[in-house]
Amino acid sequence: MINLEQMALILKALPDPAFILSRSGKYLALFGGRDARYYHDGSGLVGCYIADLIKPDKARWFLDQIALALDSGQLLIAEYELSNRDVKDLPDDGPQQPIWFEGRVQALDFQVSGEDVVLWVASNISARHELELQLKALSDTDQLTGLFNRRKLEYELASHYELSARYAVLNSILMFDLDNLKIINDNLGHQVGDELIQVVAAVCRSELRQNDIACRFGGDEFVIVLPNTGPEQALQFACRLHQLLQTALSRFVAAGSVASVSIGVASMVPEDGSFSGTLQRADRALYQAKKLGKNQVIEALTGGR
């Protein structure tokens, strides 16, 4: 059987670090953490307090997790980011980038110096976290243009509509559709049509402010969300974008037709009931722009006018 001495060697050899921490945040012991690819040597932490080593906000968070694990008696799992710059007294060798950890925290059935204690096992999950971020970005992105896709748009619209309803924030949207893309595709080929769509995306990107959100809504339909923007400003933006797109698309000509865009503009109002109501009004304005001969901007009507 394994004796105590061997047990100590086994604990020392654990790849992931396992801390024993008191309720007040004292590092009482550290076992393992031998995988130098993922962890700094934390042995210098033993005897210190979290609050003395880690920046106040993060220290508070760690102490809260310890309290939660102790009070619930359940295994607590939490993800967090920590860099060696967040922790005093860690050596500079070891990973330089901030590390994402999964902490598994379990109350222990004994006390040390009259204090409750937990076992805190920290596993480096940076690679998984990075992959999750990449997958999230991919699932929000339209492949051809790199703009956001409809899924992300609906998420953003829902949260902006809620802000608009709750705090009377002015938010506006532009919905636009390319004119004559079918003629371009049929005469110059689908690849040229793709290029045209990419030019539209590039012009949009160049005109957006940091918080604006541009999405490819469908095949040749786009939506731009303009947070904190009222009807007048939105209309001005739409006219400027229309002008810029007209210039950028003027080289896409086939069978006597030039590519252009028709734009509907709508601002969120309580009568819309939800973001879908605003989208519908923008869509009706866009339809009107098409009906009036394409290549123009039309402002949506609100319920009252």
Ligand SMILES: Nc1nc2c(ncn2[C@@H]2O[C@H](COP(=O)(O)OP(=O)(O)OP(=O)(O)O)[C@@H](O)[C@H]2O)c(=O)[nH]1
């Ligand atoms: N090249 C290319 N074409 C696309 C893509 N997605 C949709 N389309 C084309 O876009 C066209 C959309 O149809 P319409 O809106 O009726 O075509 P349109 O010529 O723009 O018609 P108007 O809006 O009335 O001017 C169809 O011909 C689709 O095949 C794409 O990713 N690449």
